Amino acid sequence: MANADVPLSTDPLPGVLRAPAAIVVQWLPLGVVTALWELASGRVVDRAVLPSPVTVAGAIGDLIATGEVVPHLTVSLIRVAIGLGSSVAVGVALGVGMARSKPVEDFFDAFLTMTYPVPKTALVPLAILGLGVGTEATVSIVFLACLLPVVLNAYNAAGDVDRNLVWSARMMGTGERRVLWKVVVPATVPEIVTGIRQAIPIAFVALVSAELVASNRGIGHLILSAGQLGNYPRMFAAIVVISAVAYVAVRWFELLCDRVIAWT
Template sequence: MAHADLTAPETIPEPLQGAVAFVVRWIPLLVLAAGWELVSGWMVPEAVLPGPIAVFAETADLVASGEVFADLFLSVFRVAVGLGASILIGVALGIGMARSEPVENVFDVFLSLLYPIPKTALVPLAILWLGVGTSTAVLIVFLACLLPIVLNSYNAASDVDRNLIWSAQMMGTDGRRLLWKVVFPATIPEIMTGVRQAIPIAFIALVSAELIASNAGIGHLILAAGQIGNYTQMFAAIVVVSATAYAAVRGFEVLESRVMVWA
């Protein structure tokens, strides 16, 4: 006699399916927190590796006091400017390279040389050019996010259905109108994928830049707390930036789902 699979979604009452999915999604994080709590104070001194309870309590204090918001808002602003610039330039460059051989010939070597360079290696040079502060952080975020967006835009524009383009041309659509009316709408799904991939990269690049080249921002807060030995606050700041990046990705996914309905 066959037995029903109790783990299959259809065997779970519908009102409980959402709760079960939520628990399953967060089980890895709970396991990580439990392991962290065991390691803290046992294998590693608690002064160096505070436990998750202490860290989350400090995170709540930072948020409740508002102490973290000035740095967080500055960091989010830097991410928004750097990522926004990379979207505007990356999409135009990717589509231009896909649709124009001269454009591809000009920029292909440059992008190929830029791609393997760790963007944090450019921070000292950016400091020489722009000084310490927002401009350097924005530049590093821009450079880090540019390649994923260019590559996704390029691949999407290269794969546009030729029949779609020919049909539009036969109806008198050409030049800029062809790019705007046909090619660009067809590339939107891949562009959105590139932007979604770039969001966490933007936060990684931001914190790396702020650790070296900023006197404010969440990365600077992490560095300052570590330098004075306040490791609980250091980890709390890391939790804040991680939660912010997660919220940014999830928020973009909601926006993406609405845009994809239109596309």
Template sequence: MSYADFRLDGLEESVPEPVQRIAWFVFEWIPLAILVGVWELMSGTVVPSVVLPSPFEVGAAVWELLVTGDVLPHLQISLYRVGVGLALSIVVGVLLGVGMARSQPVENVFEVFLALIYPIPKAALVPLAILWLGVGTETAILIVFLACLLPIVLNSYNAAQDVDQNLIWSAQMMGMPSWKIPLKVVIPATFPSILTGIRQAIPIAFIALVSAELIASNEGVGFEILRYGEVGAYTLMFAVLVIISAAAFFAVRGYEWAERRLIRWT
């Protein structure tokens, strides 16, 4: 749920829909407008404009990068890495979370592993990943996978523990084999919580991606941010930051749109 949705929850029944939409727009975009305004005031005053270009200069640079297509190959590579890493974390996270909730031996094996690895900043694992996989796509995918894993595991685990036992007993009475119950009963019952875990993992995936590409890549948006920063092209550096932020924003919004329809169908 977005900040605007949260603020408008109490208005749904008492305010006409057109007014709700205007209020949603205000709550959604006014904070961004304030941020841009503060950025504009600080550029050239508190912070030298060479180091902090104005938002208008950055906006022009974003347009230039998109029109010329210079950033598009790097953006495509980064989105591929996010997609693969997130997809792997969804598959492994759901199976692991449900398995831990339904099997004590599985929980005993993996609980300690997750508790030990999660507090470690994932960027700290990049040098180790480089030793294993080298510099490039595989390392970035691994870091995204590890960063996204726990939110999905926790949501799946907590939801699977709360599944109505009557559903499981009913499936057993109908002759369903025990190994099919997690797939046929538990996972469908935990579907809304699984979707929530994925929603939480999407922004984490982009954070982990940029961290990995800053250290262990020669392509992608993180590499472009580092490259422009090293040569002092700060306007282009901020432009790439804006582009990847916009990509993450639309990824979350697109997922929320799809999630509402999936929950409605299920």
């Protein structure tokens, strides 16, 4: 109130500095962890066991320069895409079906509630037993791990769709079943997207865990084999690579959603 010319603002920084400041704040924790890592390496922990970030950076450079990482990363990304993709297809259908049909809900509800707390990676040995070592086993673990966030988000949202939207469509000639596709699914899209957003990191967790034992290829396998050989810089390099890829995947998905869903 003191000076009417000063625009209202809750931010102490002038406009031009806000974006750079946000970037600094965003990356600060990562910087701090890297700095602590650098300090610990060779001082607190033996350099052979915990190689310094600089050494790891070199190992990442080697992995990329030799092209060694490419086939592993390709296999891993394909597995994530298939596992996540199928969990979205099945999960949306299941979630919407459960929300809009009592028998479907009754059929799956107890089952999903009981399997929810089971760590899906605990099923890796079972997957190997049934499907052998390879893509089938890892994909099915990724699929199972991603299914629940997708189902639950779709289920909750599809159950909450504004009754008047459904009624309006029914009045305009949309049949009872068709309304699912014409109204319930589009109305649920924002929450479906949230479910997928939550499922992406879970997909990578499941992928790497499964690949550690159930695969002879992929980033998870790369991590394990380097560890077993005692090549710790290489092991850390593979971990950093998959973390970066997962981060990019999430950001890319968020950008994609902003573009595709113009109406939220």
